[in-house]
Amino acid sequence: MLKRVGAALVREGIRTAVLFLLVTMAMFGLLDMAPGDPVALYVNVQSLSPDEIRTVRHELGLDGSLPVRYGAWLGRMVRGDLGTSLRTGRPVARELWRTGWRTLLLTGSAMLLTLLFAAVTAYLAAMQRHPVWAAGLTAVGYVLSGLPVFWLGYLAIYIATTYFHVLPLTTSTEAAAGSWSFFLVPVVVLGLGNGTVSEVTRHLGTHLKGVLQEDYIRTARAKGASLWRHLYKDGFVMPLSSLLANKIPYVLGGAIVVEQVFNWPGMGRLTWQAASDRDYPTLLGVTLLAALIVRAAHILKEAVQVAVNPQLAD
């Protein structure tokens, strides 16, 4: 099994490298098309003389042809130099490092909550033993998917501050980021309100119904064997891992809105601020990091699926 998973990881790693190259080309193309001087990404143009700017332009390889410029840009990026933020003047890589782990935690926990909600609802619906609960949860899922996540955030803040007194109204300090309520409320809001709950539930429900009709499940039932033991691989692990990989971009996008609502010092808020100030080095870094996170989820999915189902290895 380890060998199969290893081979799958290598294959996906190569594909990711190719995709990364293409993504950076697309990014570079966008950047090249955008109005404004790319030198401004690296130095403060206003404080330098024209001569100095010309030197910097040459040093950065920005005076060459398009492939040369792309090569120089890619070379700097691979070494971790994503330029400096136009807003704070600090290196983009450090800003991403500072905020990225929080957003990863928020997104990951929210994604798990979404999958948990969907798994429970789909299981109840497919087993047809508690139809009222199943119908109720499905309806709740639909309503949650339609409600805008920012309003859900307002409601959560209102309820938490008015009835439970757990959340300070303005939570901009870094110190507050450690407390549990500060973490929990956004996770619940993003996990239930990211707009994918109903779709994930529906997908999982259809899949589970199909698996429950398989002969081996009928045999297991007839034998009186544990249904769960025969169901979990094909019924849950496979679809949940692919849903995780497919929906992570949506949840990451939702994190931008949720962090804005809760004033949460993560990558989403960084993105919002960067977009407001047209701070494109930061946005470029965020885009690349987000693409890496999405690809990492994809690789994880491939590894899990190959581990569960050897037929997928080739």
Add this chain to the structure above:
Amino acid sequence: MKRFLETASEPTAWQRFRSWPLRRTVATVFGTGVAACVVAAYLCSVLKLLPKDPDAMDLAMVNALPDAAHLLGTDFVGRDLLSRIMVGTEAFFLPGLLSVSVSLLFGGLFGVLAGFWPERFATPVGLLLQLMESLPKLVLILLIIALFRPDIYLILLVVGLTNIPAAAELLRARIAVLRRKSYIEAAIALGLSPSRVIFKHVLWLHGRGLVLIQATIGMGEAILIETSLSYLGFGVQEPTPSWGNMVALGKDYFFRGELWISTVPAIAILIAVLGFHLLGDALLERLEERA
């Protein structure tokens, strides 16, 4: 004899509709109703058939709850919320249609290429789609907003571009199945041109349901993205109303306990998105049942 023939013949559309499970009937009727309401609100807004002037302030009547004069109440400067909700459909209606058309056009193109000639196009198209999928939509859109400062039409054009992979994958899977059916092979063997087989026998006769589903889902998504962006302050700007910036404007009053101003547009978003989602799901369920 006549009666016997009637029962033996194909069920009529109405009879088929009657035989649907209740859930699907409700979803379809609700979804169609919502779509009709959105179109009606948009047309009223364009033709200026509004109950009140959406920009007229009335400082004697701020933060009012619904009454006979203002059916949905007023906002914090006394503007009529119902009229603003109706004008708010303008923010996503045409841009949303643009987004849906773009994703269907290119999604259809890639889906046909990869589904009809898999040996030639499946790998490059698959790679291209994976490339587009590996960038989170909202992040990409924010990057483009920062670089180009586009208006809402251009933004939703980009949203349409980011929706291509989903549309293409759905069509590709369907076409790959159709491609192996005997009647399509027969059509090819009979010497029909590929374009005729693709447009008539694949897309029109067996793919229009999927296209319609993709369009409903795409419209729901366009509403969510437009409202999210306007909420964040990058889409439609005040004083032009969008359901997203209306929620954002009510924020301070919301935390003070005056929940109404933010909640009205939020519920409008809920109903519209829910309607399009339910319609899409019901149509998809029907299609899966037939296949």
